[in-house]
Amino acid sequence: MNGIKTTMLLAALTALFMALGYTLGGSGGAVIALLVAAGMNLFTFWNADKIVLKMHNAREVDERSAPDFYRLVQQLAQRANLPMPRVYLIDQDAPNAFATGRDPDHAAVAATTGLLAMLSRDEVAGVMAHELGHVKNRDTLIMTMVATIAGAISMLAQFGLFFRGGRDEGHGNILATLLAVIVAPFAAMIVQMAISRTREYGADRAGAEISGNPRALASALAKISGAAQAIPNPVVASNPATAQLYIVPTHVSELFSTHPATEKRIAALQDIASDMGSVEGIAPTPIVQPRASALSPVAPTPEPPRRRSALDPHGR
Template identity: 85%
Template sequence: MNGMKTTMLLATLTALFMALGYTLGGSGGAVIALLAAAGMNLFTFWNADKIVLRMHDAREVDAQSAPDFYNLVRDLAQRAQLPMPRVYIIDQDAPNAFATGRNPQNAAVAATSGLLATLSRDEVAGVMAHELGHVQNRDTLIMTMVATIAGAISMLANFGLFFRGGDRESGHANMIASLMAVVVAPFAAMIVQMAISRTREYGADRAGAEISGDPHALASALAKIAGQAQRIPNPVAERNPAAAQLYIVPTHVSELFSTHPATEKRIAALQDMAAQMGAPAMTSAARASALSPAAPPPRRRSALDPHGR
């Protein structure tokens, strides 16, 4: 059902792109828009992960360069019965993480050094399990494709505002069509993009809680990340606002225009899930790690902090 809904929403975005092309260039414009949408989807299919990782200056790590973090992701991938993804660290203070790749066999997960330094081991496990949930649900490719088409609709609409032609007999109709192209189409694309992403964030939260076995840890991580995401600058998101939708918690975006549900609602859903699983609420200091035999003593920084801060 979720896959069918996503397919319908993607088809709606493509139809909007074609309608905008028709408004600006007639039947020829619609054909060009369809070909452009197909070309963008094909390019994104093969290159989405490379584009995103290069955008963030992410560096790949392995069992030798970041053993704690790499082994944690490996254990979670085994629990989820997924191929081992490539693992990256982004040298950035803002705590966040994302997943990318066209399928589970070509997936990559990344976390910022700020996230590894801020969260406990259990919380990092919850976050990375959430990202593996996106991989498991095949969200990463879909969301990148949606963002690409939605961005193209907005760009084409802005282009049409300045270059649309017409004659005096159809001037009024052209004015209305231009208004529709510039205002309605980008807004509709934004709504469809948000609908897809919000649905899938709830799905990834649920999958992540199941993979890690600890909904409370993911809920705690979301609260910590949200508290700092609006306070610590994220240079990549500031340069490329579309990148905000990739993160587990978007940065500097109002709830109305966010591609993610409100963090409070996600935490409430995870708490409900924990109650259904019979998991008692515990503090992070008392919670035993889902991936280690015993709980580590309370400490001021994460054991996964790659820089030892």
Template identity: 75%
Template sequence: MNMLKTTMLLAALTALFMALGYTLGGSGGAVISLLVAAGMNLFTYWNADKIVLKMHNAREVDAQSEPNFYGLVANLARRANMPMPRVYIVDNPNPNAFATGRNPENAAVAATTGLLSMLSRDEVEGVMAHELAHVKNRDTLIMTMVATIAGALSMLANFGLFFRDSERNGLATLLAVLIAPFAAMIVQLAISRTREYGADRTGAEMSGKPLALAAALAKISGAAQAIPNPVSERNPSAAQLYIVPTHISEMFSTHPATENRIAELEALAEQMGSGPRRSALDPLSRG
């Protein structure tokens, strides 16, 4: 079912890309757009992790350079019976984390220095379990591919804004500049919001500490909105990669409301018997 959804969503984005190409260049533009979209999908499939990591200037770490953080990820991967992913740190005060890669055997997880300095060990463990859950659920490939194609749609629309013949059909210009990028964003939202809930649940079960993840979300969601993130500012479609949204309006958020995610995790904590129900906005143990 996950593969079917992935195929349908990529087909929808490719169709939007072709429609936008048609408005700018007729049937020839549509053919060129199809070839470009196919090439992008193929390239992104094999290079998803490299694209995202380079975009963030991430540096790889190991058991020698970052024993605590690396060991935490290794313990989670072992507990989940998953291949050990490559581990990265991003020098960025914005508190966030992401996962990338085309499959669990070729995956990478990363956290920003802002996140590592803000959270307790249990909370960091909850966040990284969420990212490993994206890998386990095979969300990372589609998230990266959608970010790439949605970004290309926006660039193509901007190209049309500057170079479209103003004497020609105004409706086509409106489609090229406004409707296609908005439609791509709607597809993007449909992907991310459902998958974030799934990763929260899988990650909480993996770590055994749903309240720690809830507390982490409560802490970093506000800070991620307030502290600039140069990567998402340059490429807004990258926002779907993060555990919490960066500074964009709620209407265009790629994630469910943090309060709703916290409520789901608190309910899961009750089911798991990992503690009494309480608001994750209240202080939790730092242990």
């Protein structure tokens, strides 16, 4: 089903890209847009994870640089019967996380330091289990490719508005150009929303099953949803298409969000918790004092009482 969905989505976005190219450059523009779209689809298929991770300035961590966080993801991947993904941290205050990669064998998961600073260990486990749910459901390819191509459509529309909007080629041509550069990004956003909302519910359920603790994921969503709206995210500011990658949306209304309303997701997780009965959860990692964090790679000095999290690798 996801393979069919991916094919249909890419065909729709490619057609949209061609239509915009035709509006801006006639039949020649449509052909160029088709070639660009084909090359972009192929390039993104093989390099989507690298594109997204570089966009976020993510740094890869391992058992030496972030042992507890890495082991937590490792334990969750084992529970999900998934290959161990690459693990990344993003030095950013906005609390969020995402997964990327074309398939489970080439997957990567990333979390911001802001997320680790805000949540308890069980809540972080719920969030990362959600991201592994995307990997298990094979959502990561479509998530990344949609973000990349939709971003390209937006950039092409802006290019057309700047270089074609002011040309004196007739009133009708100018109106057609303006209509195209406004409609194309909006249509790309509609495509994103159409596939993203049901996918998030699926990843929430998968994450609840992987972690065994749906209430922890519900608690995490409640904590980070408001902060994700309030704290600026520079990546989303420069490329709004990346918002669909995150576990919660940023700076968008429910009407135009690629995610279901957080309250509805929490209610669904509470129902899952009731169905599951007892909470299995992830066994805590033994903590050696004076380490104040279950996920800190380095034991803190006596100075930082401002440490707020069981998972903050920087002690912020």
